[in-house]
Amino acid sequence: MAHSSHPSSRFEQACTELSSIRDFLRWGASEFVAAKLFYGHGTDNPWDEAEQLVLHALHMVPPLADEWLDARLTTDERARVVSNIQRRIEERIPAAYITGQAWFAGLPFAVDERVLVPRSPLAELIKKGFAPWLTQEPREILDLCTGSGCIGIACAYQFPDATVQLSDISFDALAVAEENIAQHGLSERVFALQSDLFENLHGQRFDLIVSNPPYVDADDMASLPDEFHAEPELGLASGDDGLDFTRRLLTEAAAYLTENGLLVVEVGNSWPALADAYPALPFTWVEFEHGGHGVFILTAQQLRTAQMAGVV
Numbered sequence: 001m002a003h004s005s006h007p008s009s010r011f012e013q014a015c016t017e018l019s020s021i022r023d024f025l026r027w028g029a030s031e032f033v034a035a036k037l038f039y040g041h042g043t044d045n046p047w048d049e050a051e052q053l054v055l056h057a058l059h060m061v062p063p064l065a066d067e068w069l070d071a072r073l074t075t076d077e078r079a080r081v082v083s084n085i086q087r088r089i090e091e092r093i094p095a096a097y098i099t100g101q102a103w104f105a106g107l108p109f110a111v112d113e114r115v116l117v118p119r120s121p122l123a124e125l126i127k128k129g130f131a132p133w134l135t136q137e138p139r140e141i142l143d144l145c146t147g148s149g150c151i152g153i154a155c156a157y158q159f160p161d162a163t164v165q166l167s168d169i170s171f172d173a174l175a176v177a178e179e180n181i182a183q184h185g186l187s188e189r190v191f192a193l194q195s196d197l198f199e200n201l202h203g204q205r206f207d208l209i210v211s212n213p214p215y216v217d218a219d220d221m222a223s224l225p226d227e228f229h230a231e232p233e234l235g236l237a238s239g240d241d242g243l244d245f246t247r248r249l250l251t252e253a254a255a256y257l258t259e260n261g262l263l264v265v266e267v268g269n270s271w272p273a274l275a276d277a278y279p280a281l282p283f284t285w286v287e288f289e290h291g292g293h294g295v296f297i298l299t300a301q302q303l304r305t306a307q308m309a310g311v312v
Contacts, residue, residue, distance in 0.1 A: 011086045015078050022069040024054050024078070028085045038225035041094035041117040042102055049095055053084040056099040092226035105154035110179050114172040116235045118150040120212045120266055121292020126154045130208065133284070133297050134262055138162050138207035142256070144249070145169075145213040147235055149177030149192065155210065156190050164190045167201065170234055197245070198252050205258045211249065212266040215294075217242035220269060242270035243277060250278070250303070250312045257300035268294040280311045 018024055028050030043049045051062050057080035058073070073081065087098050096102040096117045102109050104118035105126050111117055138159055143152030146166035156164045164186075166177050174192045181190045195201055216224070216236045228236065238244040246267055253263050267274050271294040275283060283296040306312045 011082050014085075015075075015082050018078065019072045020070050021054065021058070021064065021073065024073070024081050024085075025050050025069075028054055028081075031085060031089060035089045037088065037092070038227045041119060041227060042096055049088070050085070052095050053088060053098060054081050056101075057081040057084050091230075093230040094227050097230065102148075102150075104150040105157075107150070107154060107157065107184070109148050109150045109153070110176060110183060111148050112176065113230065114170070114232065115147040115176045116231050118148055120151065121286075121288045121290070121295060122151055122210065122212060122264070122266055123154065124288050124290050124292070125264065125286060125295070126151070126158050126210075129158055130262065130264065133264075133299075134208065135260070136207075138262075140204070140206045140208075140258070141165070142167060142201070142204075142206040142209045144197070144209060144211035145235070145245075146177050146192070147173050147212075149180045149190075151210055151212060152177075153180055153184055153186060153190060155208070156184075156186050162189070162207075165201070165204070165206070166190065166192045167195045168192075169194065169196045170232070173232070173235070197248055198256055201256060204256060206256055206261060207258050208262050208264070209253060209257060210264045213245045213249065214238040215242045215246060215267045215270045217270060217273070238270075241273045241277075242267070243274055246270070246274060247277075250281070250298075250306075253298075254300060254303035254307055257303070259300060261300040263298045263300070263303065264295065266295045270294065271296070278311065280309070281306055 014027055018027055029046040032046035032049055039049055055062055058077055084098055094117045096111050097113055102111045102118045105123040139162055141155050141162050141164045143166050146152055146168045149166045152164045152166045168174050171194055174194055177192045181187050214236050215238050218240045221237050282302055286295040
């Protein structure tokens, strides 16, 4: 009964009765199971979620070596750990918003409520250099709907000679992206620009356009767990079928690609609706080794051919 009747007292109790990192990891994971939290913003289970929040409070980074597990915490450290666990349960926000950091493609990024938490399977493609589809090193890259800037910045690491444009409709998101550009020391070749799709990119051509745009349909938006509703709706919702933005992108992208350019777009669960809406478009759907789906690839030539045929 104490679990539901006196929530604050059990957190206070943890502060006084638990002592080691092991204690707090076990307790945090148990609390998360009891609270029926949703995972999917960097972790997929209660133990990893607890590890992320406990270690953040201790200024440590996962994974934790076993020899640290029985280290005893100070009173201040225990209070910080319990505060992180309590916020995660009571506010139902992604852990990354509590820690202020998320990892993508093996790189750390500053995140907060102004941007989605990085979690795209595109990281796997970036690490592979978009092989086998990208046949030469791109010189000009566009990360459309950049949010935190994680996709474009990861591309900048993968292609050290490329210039990368980060674009987003949200000035709030771009402020976070600018912070990450500075954090990674990439301000000489990674740039942030406010634009609704290609509105402020006239005259530019890119060898690679990568986009993780809003693609959640109305039904899915209505049924998403609380953790998703803590994220900016602008980065998630895209009309009744989730394809409002992607339709515009397919219509306009060819004009912004170089002759041998490549368009890579994540549409997640909306991929069947997209495939049904454009049966004549020769989408290549990427198969991922480490999980994820709903990412398509189209070449500039395929898009231009489709335009001439009136397909897009």
